[in-house]
Amino acid sequence: MSYTGWIIITGILVGVTCGINGSLLVLRKTAMLADAISHTVLLGIVGAFFITQTLHGIPMLIGAAVVGLLTAYLVETLNQKGVQKDASIGVIFTSLFALAVVLLSFIGSQVHLDTEHALMGEIAFVPWNRFILHGIDLGPKAVWMLSAVLLISLTVIILFYKQIKISTFDHHYAILIGIPVGFIHYLLMTLVSLSTVASFNSVGAILVVAMLIVPGATAYLLSDRFINVILLSGLIGGLSAILGYWSAVQLNVSIAGAMATTTGLFFMLAFLFHREGLVIKYFRHRLRSQ
Amino acid sequence: MNALEITNIKVNYHKQTVLKNVSFNVPEGSLTGIVGPNGAGKSTLIKAVLELIPKRSGTVKVYDQALRQQKHLIGYVPQRSEVDWDFPTNARDVVLMGRYRKIGFFKRAKKRDIEIADQCLDKVGMLDFATRQISQLSGGQQQRVFLARALAQDASIYFMDEPFSGVDAATEKAIIHLMKEWKSEGKTVLVVHHDLQTVEEYFDRVLLLNKEPIQYGETQTVFTMDNLERTYGGKISFLERATVLT
Numbered sequence: 326m327s328y329t330g331w332i333i334i335t336g337i338l339v340g341v342t343c344g345i346n347g348s349l350l351v352l353r354k355t356a357m358l359a360d361a362i363s364h365t366v367l368l369g370i371v372g373a374f375f376i377t378q379t380l381h382g383i384p385m386l387i388g389a390a391v392v393g394l395l396t397a398y399l400v401e402t403l404n405q406k407g408v409q410k411d412a413s414i415g416v417i418f419t420s421l422f423a424l425a426v427v428l429l430s431f432i433g434s435q436v437h438l439d440t441e442h443a444l445m446g447e448i449a450f451v452p453w454n455r456f457i458l459h460g461i462d463l464g465p466k467a468v469w470m471l472s473a474v475l476l477i478s479l480t481v482i483i484l485f486y487k488q489i490k491i492s493t494f495d496h497h498y499a500i501l502i503g504i505p506v507g508f509i510h511y512l513l514m515t516l517v518s519l520s521t522v523a524s525f526n527s528v529g530a531i532l533v534v535a536m537l538i539v540p541g542a543t544a545y546l547l548s549d550r551f552i553n554v555i556l557l558s559g560l561i562g563g564l565s566a567i568l569g570y571w572s573a574v575q576l577n578v579s580i581a582g583a584m585a586t587t588t589g590l591f592f593m594l595a596f597l598f599h600r601e602g603l604v605i606k607y608f609r610h611r612l613r614s615q
Numbered sequence: 616m617n618a619l620e621i622t623n624i625k626v627n628y629h630k631q632t633v634l635k636n637v638s639f640n641v642p643e644g645s646l647t648g649i650v651g652p653n654g655a656g657k658s659t660l661i662k663a664v665l666e667l668i669p670k671r672s673g674t675v676k677v678y679d680q681a682l683r684q685q686k687h688l689i690g691y692v693p694q695r696s697e698v699d700w701d702f703p704t705n706a707r708d709v710v711l712m713g714r715y716r717k718i719g720f721f722k723r724a725k726k727r728d729i730e731i732a733d734q735c736l737d738k739v740g741m742l743d744f745a746t747r748q749i750s751q752l753s754g755g756q757q758q759r760v761f762l763a764r765a766l767a768q769d770a771s772i773y774f775m776d777e778p779f780s781g782v783d784a785a786t787e788k789a790i791i792h793l794m795k796e797w798k799s800e801g802k803t804v805l806v807v808h809h810d811l812q813t814v815e816e817y818f819d820r821v822l823l824l825n826k827e828p829i830q831y832g833e834t835q836t837v838f839t840m841d842n843l844e845r846t847y848g849g850k851i852s853f854l855e856r857a858t859v860l861t
Contacts, residue, residue, distance in 0.1 A: 352702070407629045484721065491712050495698045497667045501691050502715050549703045549748040 331452040331465050336566030336584055338471035339448075339524045339536055344544075344562025346478055346520045347537035348555045349513055351545050353493045356538045357411065358400060361418035362514065363521045363533045365396045367443050368425035370522065374432065382470045385522055393518025394511055396421060446529030448580045454526070467526050474523040478516050482555065485509060490551050528581040535585035536562060543592045546599040561591050617679075618643040618772050618803040619664075624673030626656070626663045634659050636827045637673070641820070644801045646794055648808045648818035648834075652847050655825045657807040658694065661774050665691060677772065687716055690770030692761045694777050700750050706760045707732050707745040713767030735763040739789050755786035762793060772803045779810060791817065814838055 326334075350359045366389040373388030374380060396417055403413035429443070456466045463469070482489065492499035492506045499506050517537070524533045544558035569584030576583070597604045619641035626634040634656040641647055649657045663670040666682060677685035690713075710732040711724050718724055724732075736742045739759040744752060749760065758778060765773055778790050794804050794817070808814065814821060814834065821837045823829040823846040830842045 354699070487715065488720070490704075491715065494702045494704065494709075495693065495712070497662065497693055497697065498691060498712065500667050501665055501686065501689060502712075503686060504715075545703065549705070549750075551703050551708075554703050 326464070328452050331468065332448055332580065333567060333570050335448060335451050335465065335467050335471065335527055336570050336580070337563045338468065338475060339527050339533075340540070340562030340564070340566035340584070341559045342471055342475045342478060342520045342562075343524060343533060343536035344540035344559040345475075345482065345555055346513070346516045347539075347562075348541035348544055348558035349482075349489065349493070350517065351538060351541035351558075352551070352554065353513070356542075357414050358397060358514070359517050359537050360534050361400065361414050362393045362396050362517050363537065364418055364530050365392050365421040365425070366518050366521045366525070367530060368392045368421050368428070369518070370443075370525065371425050371428045371432070375428070382466060386470070386474075386519055389518045389522035390515050392421065393514055393521070397511060397514040442529070443525065444529050444531050445579075446525060446527050446532065446581050448527040448584075451527055467523070470523045474516075474519045477519065481512060481516060485512065486552075489513070493551075528584065532581050532585040535588055536565075539585075539588035539592050540565065543588070543595045546592075546595045546602075561588065565591060616643045617641060618645075618677065619805075620676040620679075621664060622674045622676075624660065624663055624675075625671040626659055626668070627671050628659075632671075632826075634663065634826060637824075639822060639828060639831045641803055641805065643803055644798055645803055645820050646798055646818045647803075647805045647820040647822060648814050649805060649822045649824055650808055650811065650814055650846070651824035651829075653809075655846075657809075657824055658776050660824065661691075661776055661805070661807060665689060665774060688771040690765040690768045690773040692765050692773070692775040692778055695754065695758055695761065695781070697776075700752075700757060702749065705746050705748055706736060706741060706752065706763075709749060709760050710735055710763045710767050713764040716768075732763070732767055735766040736760070738766060739763045739793070740785070753783070754781045755783040758782050758786050759789055762790065766793070770802070773797060773805070775804070775806045777807050777809065779808065779813075811843070 347356075347359065350356050369388030369390070369392035370380075370385050372392070373384040377384045399417045400410075400413045403416065404410050408416070451467045452465050454466050456463045456469050488499075488504045488509050491502070492504050492509050496506060520537070521530070521533050524536065528536060540558040540561040541554070543561050544554045548554045548557050565587040566584050569587040570580055572578075572587065573580040573583035596602060599605070617640045621640070622638045624634060624637040625632065637660060649660065651657055659668070662668045663673070664675050664682075666675075675682045677688055682689075707729070711728060713735070714724065714728045714731065718728055733742060733745060736745055739762050741756060741759050741763060744756060749757060752760065762778070765775075779787055782790075794806070797804050806818070808817070815838055818834055820832065821834050822831045823837065823842055825846050825848070829846045830837045
């Protein structure tokens with residue numbers, strides 16, 4: 326496949342994976358926790374590098390899952406000990422991320438892993454980092470990693486759909502009827518960590534937050550069914566990737582930046598034009614007063 | 616026979632004791648009101664009893680067995696403000712959550728479950744709103760959806776947290792009707808309640824609570840001005856005093 330084709334496929338996979346998982350975070354009102362995890366997973370990546378001395382997919386995924394869960398757990402623990410929720414997110418998020426940045430400087434220039442790359446990513450380099458097995462070129466590594474994470478996410482969401490839905494809507498009721506709410510929470514945090522790491526090379530830690538949260542927030546405005554919010558969010562993520570790539574080429578700007586900006590445009594349109602949106606309200610008001 | 620035996624419940628919140636020494640037995644088929652001032656720990660008590668929040672100590676027995684084995688007998692109607700009513704779902708879906716245990720963890724709702732959900736909605740006068748998004752419902756209608764969910768659970772002991780707060784007259788009637796029906800079926804109902812004027816009318820037993828039980832027993836004997844003043848620490852309003860005494 327062509328260079329452009331791989332970039333678009335990678336972008337779509339990032340958009341759909343982050344969109345699906347992110348919509349659940351928006352519905353659970355834990356979007357800020359996603360922001361935290363998207364940064365602290367860097368510690369997992371650096372940690373995995375120190376242990377294995379390579380930047381291979383699987384150790385990175387494991388490292389990220391571990392640190393992602395650790396982040397969620399520490400935030401929860403501080404919160405239970407009486408620290409405000411947003412303050413505990415702020416404390417854990419920054420300290421783990423800072424630790425990762427410090428460790429990063431020890432790595433030096435031996436591998437392509439630095440702060441700027443971690444923060445911003447570069448989807449244009451993705452097609453060159455190939456997955457070669459027994460001499461056969463199987464395409465970019467990122468595509469494999471993202472596909473695996475998307476598959477895991479879909480499996481988890483399909484298997485635990487009811488549990489996720491009930492525990493998101495009514496936490497206490499879910500406990501009463503025997504849903505393992507803690508397990509579900511950490512399961513979803515694992516999915517967020519995995520999505521983040523898989524998207525890291527492409528869009529980096531900052532823009533991945535946009536890909537996680539904005540499509541979900543947009544879909545939330547537009548749909549009144551739980552399943553539709555998830556699907557629509559994935560769709561918006563995917564579309565943003567395609568439109569973002571196209572506009573980046575037209576305007577000669579950063580691809581990841583354009584993708585994230587496109588999610589923002591989608592959100593703005595939804596915000597103005599959804600059923601209770603400002604524009605619709607304005608016209609409804611005018612119609613009524615005529 | 617006692618439906619519920621609660622012994623020595625204590626709840627701490629950030630090292631501060633918010634509830635202590637709570638012990639009482641609830642006979643089967645009774646309607647019990649849990650009454651006390653704001654911050655008395657009424658909701659906390661229900662949540663601790665149902666193990667929705669951690670407690671420092673205490674045991675709960677349901678029909679002589681540990682709660683853990685008997686959770687299928689428990690129905691729960693949380694305070695309306697506790698859930699996100701903007702959540703993307705409709706009334707029927709919320710009621711179907713009440714069938715969750717019967718449907719099974721990984722199975723989908725069958726036609727029969729949907730029929731039952733609709734019957735429950737019908738019973739509280741909400742069948743016409745089955746496919747309505749829950750944010751489009753009024754406060755009273757939302758409360759009735761919660762009642763329908765409790766009905767769908769087909770429990771033996773119902774806990775309701777302030778079901779009467781902020782509802783319209785029709786919903787209030789629906790709740791009272793349902794409580795009486797449950798009682799006639801031998802079911803046990805506990806309700807967190809804060810409207811002193813209606814306590815005598817609605818409940819045959821009362822637990823007066825202010826961080827610890829002040830008095831518990833049959834409404835006629837327990838619901839006296841004296842006990843209320845002890846519970847509310849003299850903070851009972853003139854108006855409430857007048858209505859209770861008449």
